[in-house]
Amino acid sequence: MAGNMNITLKVWRQKNAHTKGKLVSYDAKDVSPDMSFLEMIDEVNEVLIKKGDEPIAFDHDCREGICGMCSMVIDGRPHGPKEGITTCQLHMRSFKDGDTITIEPWRAKGFPVVKDLVVDRSAFDRIIQAGGYISVNTGVTIDANAIAISKQDSDKAFDAATCIGCGACVAACKNASAMLFLSAKVSQLSLLPQGHPERMSRVENMLQQMEDEGFGNCSNTGACSVECPKEIGQEHIARLNREFIAAKASSENV
Amino acid sequence: MNWFTSAVSSSVGKKIMMALTGLFLCSFLVVHLIGNLQLLNLDLGISFNTYAQFMSHNPVIQTISKGNFAIILAHALIALFLTRQNAKARPIGYQVKKGSANSTWSSRNMGLLGTILLVFIAVHLYHFWWAVHYGGSIPTREYLTDNGDIVAYTDLYQAVWFAFSNPFIVAFYVLSMIAMGYHLYHGFASAFQSLGLNHIKYNFFIKVLGFLFYFVIPALYAYIPLKIYFLTCCSSSSCSH
Ligand code: HEM
Ligand code: SF4
Ligand code: FES
Numbered sequence: 001m002a003g004n005m006n007i008t009l010k011v012w013r014q015k016n017a018h019t020k021g022k023l024v025s026y027d028a029k030d031v032s033p034d035m036s037f038l039e040m041i042d043e044v045n046e047v048l049i050k051k052g053d054e055p056i057a058f059d060h061d062c063r064e065g066i067c068g069m070c071s072m073v074i075d076g077r078p079h080g081p082k083e084g085i086t087t088c089q090l091h092m093r094s095f096k097d098g099d100t101i102t103i104e105p106w107r108a109k110g111f112p113v114v115k116d117l118v119v120d121r122s123a124f125d126r127i128i129q130a131g132g133y134i135s136v137n138t139g140v141t142i143d144a145n146a147i148a149i150s151k152q153d154s155d156k157a158f159d160a161a162t163c164i165g166c167g168a169c170v171a172a173c174k175n176a177s178a179m180l181f182l183s184a185k186v187s188q189l190s191l192l193p194q195g196h197p198e199r200m201s202r203v204e205n206m207l208q209q210m211e212d213e214g215f216g217n218c219s220n221t222g223a224c225s226v227e228c229p230k231e232i233g234q235e236h237i238a239r240l241n242r243e244f245i246a247a248k249a250s251s252e253n254v
Numbered sequence: 255m256n257w258f259t260s261a262v263s264s265s266v267g268k269k270i271m272m273a274l275t276g277l278f279l280c281s282f283l284v285v286h287l288i289g290n291l292q293l294l295n296l297d298l299g300i301s302f303n304t305y306a307q308f309m310s311h312n313p314v315i316q317t318i319s320k321g322n323f324a325i326i327l328a329h330a331l332i333a334l335f336l337t338r339q340n341a342k343a344r345p346i347g348y349q350v351k352k353g354s355a356n357s358t359w360s361s362r363n364m365g366l367l368g369t370i371l372l373v374f375i376a377v378h379l380y381h382f383w384w385a386v387h388y389g390g391s392i393p394t395r396e397y398l399t400d401n402g403d404i405v406a407y408t409d410l411y412q413a414v415w416f417a418f419s420n421p422f423i424v425a426f427y428v429l430s431m432i433a434m435g436y437h438l439y440h441g442f443a444s445a446f447q448s449l450g451l452n453h454i455k456y457n458f459f460i461k462v463l464g465f466l467f468y469f470v471i472p473a474l475y476a477y478i479p480l481k482i483y484f485l486t487c488c489s490s491s492s493c494s495h
Binding site: 023073075076077081102104107108109110172174175176177179207208210211214215216217218219220221222223226227234235237238239240241242244245248251253254 | 256257260261264265266267268269270336339340342343344345346347348349350351352353355356357358361362364440443444447448449450451452453
């Protein structure tokens with residue numbers, strides 16, 4: 001079709017966690033500008049499968065920007081050149097005919113490569129398990145409006161709660177730090193009254209878990225917020241720091 | 255004490271130590287600058303040498319000065335530790351890097367800028383601090399005080415003016431101050447963020463104060479050697495080269 005593009009892909013191919021990988025070039029022919037980035041890879045995979053080659057492994061699920069699965073670093077940027085979106089929301093109209101696009105997996109000690117572009121993000125699950133929850137006793141259902149919360153706090157908690165756990169913040173950070181993710185989870189629960197009983201242990205344990213998973217230390221470059229598809233801001237990291245200082249100064253966990 | 259060591263050695267704890275030591279060094283910059291500006295008084299050095307004499311002999315200042323060395327050392331050591339730990343968090347890097355799309359150059363090069371500052375501090379101390387305390391190579395100059403006494407002060411003023419007639423030394427100082435400007439362009443605001451101080455009410459003040467620290471103060475520091483250089487070397491009357 002007129003307006004379609006020919007693109008060269010350089011994709012990180014790696015058999016499994018134990019082998020060394022390398023960039024391999026592929027031609028993506030006759031790419032429609034209306035395709036999503038993942039559809040473009042689907043088409044390349046069709047060709048590979050027909051030739052009997054191993055298709056490019058990549059994570060994806062919802063394909064509408066809510067699950068956070070579609071992790072890939074495109075030309076050096078998590079989720080590609082546009083801000084505030086995931087890879088599945090990126091369209092080929094953001095590229096030009098003849099472009100060469102390099103696609104790499106998230107790079108972090110805490111996110112080991114499983115295969116090609118697929119990384120193991122279970123470190124995030126373990127960080128959540130360390131405190132990213134509230135404990136609620138079973139029994140009668142409490143009226144949702146019984147606990148008062150200010151509109152301001154509920155808005156801020158909601159902003160934090162939009163984090164989809166994609167890991168782009170880690171991928172973007174020069175220190176592979178998971179502070180933005182952590183701060184979104186800690187902020188959300190520390191702003192809500194329901195999160196207050198476990199507030200201090202939560203921040204202490206979750207930060208400890210982040211360190212144990214091998215993520216780096218935040219140095220406030222702000223790269224995470226720029227690359228975050230949900231535009232979680234730096235003020236959440238400042239809140240995390242305040243929560244941590246307050247917890248260390250006053251919790252009973254000695 | 256377990257809670258204390260774990261707090262300090264945690265990633266947030268180390269950042270807080272960076273921030274507190276960094277901000278202490280910023281406060282030192284102000285005091286040091288006020289003293290240095292006396293160098294531009296064309297008074298045969300009486301104001302600057304009096305200041306230098308006071309600074310190098312007052313016991314309180316001498317104690318603060320030792321603390322200052324310790325803090326520079328602590329800042330540099332924690333920085334080294336953080337930088338190495340952070341490098342380990344990404345054992346395999348990206349083939350295509352695009353940091354410029356999401357962060358400032360300063361924020362990505364604090365280790366490099368800090369290393370330049372460390373070299374600068376070492377050379378600077380060797381030049382002036384070492385010469386005053388242990389070198390014995392700087393002659394004294396006598397001044398008549400208000401009550402008629404004659405006092406003899408180490409003529410650091412003359413020594414500095416002499417050093418800054420050398421274009422290489424001047425260039426080294428100016429470049430180092432540019433590095434300091436970039437270090438503080440990220441570092442000053444970053445310190446407040448590390449301490450959790452990010453709030454619509456204070457962010458404006460942090461910004462304004464930040465400009466003072468990353469631009470005005472380094473510029474004034476750099477102005478001193480430049481001014482002296484042009485006064486000694488390029489005024490037609492006293493060109494000795
Ligand atoms: C002795 C040489 C120095 C070295 C090696 C050094 C190194 C560093 C590094 C690597 C950082 C970033 C820390 C991080 O990424 O988390 C930093 C931050 C900082 N530095 Fe320095 N620096 C030095 C001297 C100075 C001086 C002389 C000043 C002030 C006059 C200063 C003020 C700051 C401030 C305010 C920060 C921000 C702290 C934060 O982000 O929380 N540094 N330094
Ligand atoms: S903070 Fe943003 S970038 Fe990080 S995991 Fe959450 S949604 Fe993804
Ligand atoms: S596939 Fe779900 S966010 Fe992209």
